[in-house]
Amino acid sequence: MRRFLVIGTLLLLIVPASGLTRQESVLEFVDSTRVSDSGFANTPVDEISLQATFHALEVKALLFDEVNNTLDILYYLQSLQNESGGFAPDERSEPDLEATITAIKTLAYLPVNQTQYISWGIYPFFNATIVPLLFTSTNGTFEIKELNSDRLRLWSEYFIISSRLSFVPAFPLLTLLDEVKALQDQNGIYDSIDLAIGSINLLHMLGDVPNDVDLASKFVLRFLVDNEAFSTDNDIADLETTYQAVIALSKIINLYAIEERDDIIRYVFDLQEARSGFRSDTGGVSLLSTHRAISILYLLGELDELLAPDVLQEVGFVNFPMLALLLLPVVGMMRRRYHD
16 A cells, blocks of 8 residues: 555656746746847747837836846847937838837836936937927927827827936927817717827826816726727727726726726736737737736736746646646555555
8 A cells, every 4th residue: 555655646746847837938938039139029930129129128027037138139229220319120120200219118128327318319319200290389389289099199108208318398288288188078988998098198197187087987997898808999809908998097096996807817817828928819929919918917916826827728738747636546546456
């Protein structure tokens, strides 16, 4: 009998475990996308890009994971900047506004201090490129261009990046505040969830809130599909809209008070592939989707759940600890027969 007890114990102690937590699986995927010392790609089979590098650095920061050889990444960013001060999205493209915004955000995770931003000469390109998209100025008179979801986002970026580059935009803020608040009507309704999200984020950036915070949050929550994720049209939920909605809601309400909070969390975790990162609702695993998922879990205060074991769901696969557990009844049956 002692022999079979020893066999059962060895099955649990000697047989190797798969060992990975959900977080370790995510970080292994992120590391696999560093296809070059210079930066990261959206998937392991893609080429490195500025956007993917930003997503990887932010995910690692949220999960408190160290990034090796950051100077190589810094040199990569420098290679994307030309004499105008702007940044290109990759080494084959010309500088543009979106890439420049992403580059400045990426620099926050690299060994660059606040004073060094000025020496990079970024602001002239940034300011000259973004201002015409937002407003016109004639003889000291400012005219704000029509506020749509894209412009609301750019306004937020305008203030964030200007502050990071140590510049203060010269603009009558009260005029902007009035126009942003006017996007919510007297019934607390917006023309779309995108307008609601953009206005909430911009107002938060300016130290303000919607005219009716309660109705603003209820409006955004109306776009929950099946009480688990958000959609722009109350039809098919998607990760991107959920990411944007959770960010906006975090600015005006306590996310722990959302009744559907657990359902949103479950929706996000269901998008994680075994021993990998997160996928989108319709696509494969990518850094973009992983960034969105980790950001949502961070805002919902659920990153600790990533420390749970990564449950493998591959067809026909049984990991070693499960194999040991499955064999225990066999050992017990052999033990009873031996005893009889």
